[in-house]
Amino acid sequence: MSLSTWPIYGHHWAVDLLDRGLRAGRLPHALLLAGPAQIGKRTLATALAAALICTAEQKPCGHCRACRLTAQGVHPDVRLVAADDSERGREGVLKIDQIRAVQREASLAPMEAPRKVFILRELERANLPAANALLKTLEEPPAQVVLLLTSARPHALLPTIISRCQVLNLRSLPRQQVADALIAHWGASSERADLLARLADGRLGWAVQRLTDSQAWEERSRRLAEARELPRQSRLQRLAYADELSRSPAALLPTLTLWASWWRDLLLMQQGCAAWLRNVDLADELAREASRFDPGQVSAYLARLHAAPTQINQNANARLLLETLVLHMPAVSSA
Ligand SMILES: [Zn+2]
Numbered sequence: 383m384s385l386s387t388w389p390i391y392g393h394h395w396a397v398d399l400l401d402r403g404l405r406a407g408r409l410p411h412a413l414l415l416a417g418p419a420q421i422g423k424r425t426l427a428t429a430l431a432a433a434l435i436c437t438a439e440q441k442p443c444g445h446c447r448a449c450r451l452t453a454q455g456v457h458p459d460v461r462l463v464a465a466d467d468s469e470r471g472r473e474g475v476l477k478i479d480q481i482r483a484v485q486r487e488a489s490l491a492p493m494e495a496p497r498k499v500f501i502l503r504e505l506e507r508a509n510l511p512a513a514n515a516l517l518k519t520l521e522e523p524p525a526q527v528v529l530l531l532t533s534a535r536p537h538a539l540l541p542t543i544i545s546r547c548q549v550l551n552l553r554s555l556p557r558q559q560v561a562d563a564l565i566a567h568w569g570a571s572s573e574r575a576d577l578l579a580r581l582a583d584g585r586l587g588w589a590v591q592r593l594t595d596s597q598a599w600e601e602r603s604r605r606l607a608e609a610r611e612l613p614r615q616s617r618l619q620r621l622a623y624a625d626e627l628s629r630s631p632a633a634l635l636p637t638l639t640l641w642a643s644w645w646r647d648l649l650l651m652q653q654g655c656a657a658w659l660r661n662v663d664l665a666d667e668l669a670r671e672a673s674r675f676d677p678g679q680v681s682a683y684l685a686r687l688h689a690a691p692t693q694i695n696q697n698a699n700a701r702l703l704l705e706t707l708v709l710h711m712p713a714v715s716s717a
Pocket residue numbers: 436437438441442443444445446447448449450
């Protein structure tokens with residue numbers, strides 16, 4: 383048996399499980415792929431969709447019409463459904479109309495494949511009516527229909543949805559595996575691959591996006607520069623920054639993750655552990671800043687930052703939380 387035709391880096395256990403289920407004809411009608419953002423959930427779901435309708439012996443072959451159209455996102459029997467993010471600065475919601483459209487289409491015979499596959503992304507963004515409608519479909523799935531759900535926040539889903547799916551929890555990839563993939567398949571230099579792999583926290587999709595999207599990279603530089611400036615700003619300036627950031631929910635968690643990476647690196651620098659830095663490109667700056675902050679304060683602040691994503695997932699008021707975070711930053715010593 384060979385898994386080499388699956389276009390997936392890492393997650394070998396998950397690919398192996400799916401491949402064996404596929405061969406035995408024992409895949410469930412609903413699967414939930416869970417794991418941090420940009421870890422590879424959609425890539426795996428798309429590969430599985432291709433494998434489910436591939437016409438070759440070794441599935442997914444990557445070459446047949448079904449595989450090619452699925453990879454291009456245009457196969458008539460494979461549908462990708464996601465929340466609409468077109469409203470600027472607001473995180474879109476997966477709505478009941480979208481689930482109803484899935485139900486209508488699921489009741490029809492496939493156009494050319496033996497089955498229909500629906501990939502529903504970021505299911506945590508479904509509102510309650512949409513989630514309840516989906517539950518109905520999961521309870522009485524039409525024959526020949528496979529539902530592949532993905533979520534970065536499975537704890538925010540209805541337990542009744544989770545209980546009707548087979549759940550695969552995707553885990554972070556080892557740093558070296560991310561770096562190797564960036565070099566071998568995306569043509570990254572070894573220096574760039576090493577930096578991105580350190581920053582990616584095991585999320586290959588995140589690293590690839592930073593490699594290919596200069597805007598995302600500039601966003602990182604800008605947000606980090608702001609994070610370095612904030613401890614030197616007045617209360618009023620900091621509160622204004624918190625207010626502004628709270629208005630762009632999509633930027634919130636990524637920004638807090640960046641802040642945590644900065645202060646973590648600063649603490650490592652203070653402890654003389656430069657080899658463990660994530661932001662290796664900012665090592666000089668981190669070394670300068672390390673002497674200006676008290677390690678005890680930095681450590682306490684990191685604990686606050688690490689608690690923040692959970693609080694946000696539990697629907698804490700983002701602005702209040704940000705205000706607390708900007709006002710309790712470690713103090714710059716004047717020495
Ligand atoms: Zn194929």
